[in-house]
Amino acid sequence: MTYPFGAVVGMDDMRLALLLNAVSPAIGGVLVRGEKGTAKSTTVRALAAVLPPVAVVPGCRFACDPAAPDPACPDGPHEPGAPAQTRPARLVELPVGASEDRVVGSLDLERALTEGVKAFEPGLLAAAHRGVLYVDEVNLLHDHLVDLLLDAAALGTAYVEREGVSVRHAARFLLVGTMNPEEGELRPQLLDRFGLTVEVAAPRDPAVRAEVVRRRFAYDADPAGFAAAWAGEEAALAERIAGARARLPHVVLSDAALQQVTAVCAAFDVDGLRADLVTARAAVAHAAWAGRDEVTEDDVRVAARLALPHRRRRNPFDAPGLDDDTLDQALEDSRPEPGPDEDPPPPPDGPDDDGGGAPPPRDDTPRADGDPSPAEEGRSRDDGPPDEGEGRGGAPAGERAAVAPSDPFRARRLEVPGVGAGAAGRRSKARAERGRVVGSVRPNGPVTRLHLVGTVLAAAPHQTARGRTGPGLRVAREDLRQATLEGREGNLVLFVVDASGSMGSRARMGAVKGAVLSLLLDAYQRRDKVGLVTFRGADAGLALPPTWSVEAAAARLRELPTGGRTPLAAGLLRAADTLRVERVRDPQRRPLLVVVTDGRATGPRGTDALGAAHAAAQRLAADGTAAVVVDCESGPVRLGLAGVLGAHLGAQTLRLEELAAESLAATVRSVREAA
Ligand SMILES: [Zn+2]
Helix, strand or coil, X not given: CCCCHHHCCCCHHHHHHHHHHHHCHHHCCXXXXXXXXXXXXXXXXHHHHHCCCEEECCCCCCCCECCECCCCCCCCCCCCCCCCEEECCCEEECCCCCCHHHHHCEECHHXXXXXXXXXXECCXXXXXXXXXXXXXXXXXXCHHHHHHHHHHHHHCEEEEEECCEEEEEECCCEEEEEECHHHCCCCHHHHCCCCEEEEECCCCCHHHHHHHHHHHHHHHHCHHHHHHXXXXXXXXXXXXXXXXXXXXXXXXXXXXXXXHHHHHHHHCCECCCHHHHHHHHHHHHHHHHCCCCECCHHHXXXXXXXXXXXXXCCCCCCCCCCCHHHHHXXXXXXXXXXXXXXXXXXXXXXXXXXXXXXXXXCCCXXXXXXXXXXXXXXXXXXXXXXCCCCCCCCCCCCCCCCCCCCCCCCEXXXXXXXXXXXXXEEEEEEEECCCEEEEEECCCCCCCCECHHHHHHHHHHHCCCCCCCCCCCCCXXXXXXXXXXXEEECCEEEEEXXXXXXXXXXXXXXXXXXXXXXXXXXXXXXXXXXXXEEEECCEEEEEEEEECCHHHHHHHHHHCCCXXXXXXXXXXXXXXXHHHHHHHHCCCCXXXXXXXXXXXXXXXXXXXXXXXXXXXXXXXXXXXXXXXXXXXXXXXXXXXXXXXXXXXXXXXXXXXXXXXXXXXXXXXXXXXXXX
């Protein structure tokens, strides 16, 4: 028994975005961003019940429409005029850990080879055809699967190919993804392929909050009774969706309305024409939803608010958002003005258009009614308020301002030695579902990637015994060999950063922060989890527990104050504790410790701070923790203590300057020249 869609309180943008897609699936799906506990999933799951039912060919596993069956249907061909069966629209959930076979379906290679039969087991894409495909935590889904989904959603077709055997079938569905941005962002190139995005937050109005709780209590106490009480509301919604769908083809998008769409897209500096198309489609759907036959300015405004926030050019660490004032201005400027003395609209003010290299505009100032989260505060501090422009304005007066990081660079790939078995990523070598073929084994379950040479070699000795006379090889099931693949995994990159006074000048600390920021950007691209331990003064702290949110890590780093004593041992022990907990929580994810230090350690008089640090390092090495020491020592006289620490850790030691990807080539060159 799902919670009724009509009973969801608040979440107005989200509900509207879902309904518009239900009216016009061509809009391209919805991405919902918001923290935990905002009923995102409840709302999505409730949608299926208000979607119009679908007519299907009985027995077809691919949900063919009897009026227009898929000519390529693997269960076809279907007789024209076959009996129809009506069933509710389906909502299919795609779990984050799903394999590619589970998503697109699997071909039975064993039967193909031994019996010559093309046997296809449909996947989730087939199940979702003509319904809703829902991915919770879509930001944690592997890139490759997200690509598959978005391709299928765009083409309306799923395609599976294994060793030359292929199957194609229709897969048109409303794609809905939900995510918690604190657990990591979706890469921008995937973000913009969702038609609409909405941000959700818990309602702030106490009366609304109370109503949420009241309804939830009523539902939990008696789900069936609650659903019955809302049945009328649900039926009305379903009817309104069906009505809007019928109206949709007749809605007129006038030239004037289209001009407003393009003007708004231009005002927000979005890439490509997709934004204009999606905005136009959403505006048309909104008009149909509102029962109008013509698109109005209000439709364009609503559509822009849902279609544009995630399409603006931005850095990976910028949060989506759309400034209402800019939107109002763009709509007003592009409004067709009736009257005799018609002036051309004034050109938009601002810097030269398409000036090469000019930074993208930053007008995503927080809305007055929103309370900025700590991460947002960190971001806006970094960007600076629009009026104050440059500088690190925003740090409270009187408090020692944190040193700003220097500009990030492209970091070289640091990796964990050996071959892991962690979740797919782009850092260290791992056994994987995709990648380079490195060998063959007897399959442990159905064969998904056939190793041809291995299979032939296994079959060869048995040919006489099997009575082979002609040219063909006689292959039996037990001959089949599965290819083993080596790809890359993501890791947990735990930074241990010395923030003490020993790190020298502010400029040096800026360079150190810049280097760690560069490594964080690199971790974001390699799908790593990251964590941050810092030490200074009396103790070490876990500034950021392991998270997917590189954005949060960057914010903590920027705010990190520096100075004081250097408790290196405490920092390393804190790291060891953190890794111990993570090993229980996520045992397959191998950690990489990145210790950013000059190798010095100080403590209260009479203690051997350096000896304690080296003992802690040895303990980490004994646990088998892979580590890299980034040597931050500078100045004419060098002690080389970071190298000593690296030796105790069993780690590679790199100088800060060697972290850039470019410097690797330079290092190789200098080594060659010296030889
Ligand atoms: Zn079919």
